[in-house]
Structures are given as C-alpha cells and as structure tokens.
Amino acid sequence: MSALNEKQIKDYDYNGFISPIDVLSLEEAEDIKKEIEFIEKKWPDELIGLGRNNVHYISPIFDKVCHNSKILDAVESIIGKDILVGGTTLFIKDPDKKGFVSWHQDAKYIGFEPYNWVTAWLAITDANEENGCMRMWSGSHKEKIKDHKDTYDKNNLLTRGQTVQNVPIDETTPNILKAGQLSLHHPMIVHGSGLNKSNERRIGFVIQSYIGTNVDQVLGKIFVQQARGKDTFKYHEHTKRPVELMNKNDIILKNKANEELSKIFYKDAKKIGKY
Ligand SMILES: O=C(O)CCC(=O)C(=O)O
DSSP states (O other), X not given: OOOOOHHHHHHHHHHSEEEEEEOSOHHHHHHHHHHHHHHHHHSTTTTSGGGGBOGGGTOHHHHHHHTOHHHHHHHXXXXXXXXXXXXXXXXXXXXXXXXXXXXXXXXXXXXXXXXXXXXXXXXXXXXXXXXXXXXXXXXXXXXXXXXXXXXXXXXXXSSSOXXXXXXXXXXEEEOOBOTTEEEEEOTTOEEEEOOOOSSSOEEEEEXXXXXXXXXXXXXXXXXXXXXXXXXXXXXXXXXXXXXXXXXXXXXXXXXXXXXXXXXXXXXXXXXXXXX
C-alpha cells in the first residue's frame, strides 16, 4: 500500500496540497515522454489546443498511469475508495515559448461538486523553479472561491486566462518534483506557474481530476473510467480503456469528451481561447 500516512494527510488538510510522492521510476517517466514525442511526430495535431486533454483515451501508456495503484492508494487516502478518472490534461511548457499558468482555483470552472475530488500532477520531466514548476498558496483552499478575471493572455496555458489577483507571492511554495514524482492538490487551492527559463521542456501529466463517485458535473457532461471501487451514483457515462495507440473509435471518444469539456470550461465566457 502506498496510502498517505497520517502526517501527509494532515499536511494536505493544512496546506491544500501534498508533494512529492514517488510514483514512477525515471525510466517509466522517460517512456511517457517518448510516447508524447512519438504522437507529436506521427500525428502533429493530436496534442495541441483542445487535444491536450484526455490523451488517456487514445494511449494505453497514459491510461495505465491513470490506473497506477500507487497513485490510487494516495488518492484513496483523500477521497475514499470509490474513485473515477474524470479527465486528464497535458501541461507542456516548451523552452522557446512564453507559456505560464495564472493564479487560479480549479474549482472555479471545473464544475465538480461536491468537492470530494483531487487533482494529481505527475512530473514527466523534472519540474523546478527554473523551468516553471507550479507554486501553491498554502492554506488558500480554506477560503472561499475567489474572483477570477478572464484575461485571455495569449501565453496563458489556462483556457480563458482566468486569474486571481493580488496573490502574496512570498506566501507561495514551489512544487518541486523529480520526473516520476506526483503532487496532489485540493480543488480550492490557489496555484499557478511561471515561465520555463531552461533549455528543456517541462511536462506535467495531470489527472484533472480523480473524483469520488458521489461527485457530479454541474456544468455539463463528462466521461469517466472506474479507477477503483464501485459507482453506485451513476452520474456519468463510463468508457472502456484503450488497448492500442490511436484506435479510430478511441479518437472519436477523445474528441467527443473534449467538445463537452470545452462547453464546461467556456460556460458563460466572452470568447473561446486556444485550449
Ligand atoms: O502545469 C502547470 O503549470 C499548472 C497546472 C495546473 O494548474 C493544474 O494542474 O491544476
């Protein structure tokens, strides 16, 4: 069992995130990076824009990560034993681009209620202060949902550039991870990330999110996979898992899931962004 220990659970409750958790070996993380590079080379449009979401539907390698027992043990410590995969996103920061993620709370736009869910950020490459790791505002998850301003900044990796203003930077903590390590963060924690100033890519694969089976999607429709336990609530449409890379039917499913996700993320938005 790689369940979180008492101290880790206390830290999560107190700070709103827990990190680092050892999950994959360096070799396993490198294999995932190679999978990304392979897809990008063979199908250049597949992972860009809205396509960065839900790659676990078209790649058995990513699917396997979502069902990794070490990750699920840790997740179970937070949301209980009945767990669904509610979606995934690749956050890639290329060194020659100016990508950043503004301060935000996931709960603001994601539509999962109640908040019995957790976001898992897996480092596929090292993530550090130089290459723009996430920074977490500890304790901010205990406050209410804050106002977000939709900025639509072209380098913002969030859909509408939603931004919480006046975040006290000195009170934020860098979420430094080695490739293969994971962090878990609370729906309400304010977090963001800066520029990649290194010469290498920074890649995070984010299960966004693991949801308890009692969690509904109040802004639209999602597809889910059963990761652990039983779904007696049956709020969502369950999908099967991919057995080969880029199967035609799996691509259709990914595109359908992403169209629905776009409706959720852009609900009441003034315009549609890049992702
Ligand atoms: O990858 C990043 O820098 C930010 C990701 C993020 O905001 C999230 O996983 O909730």
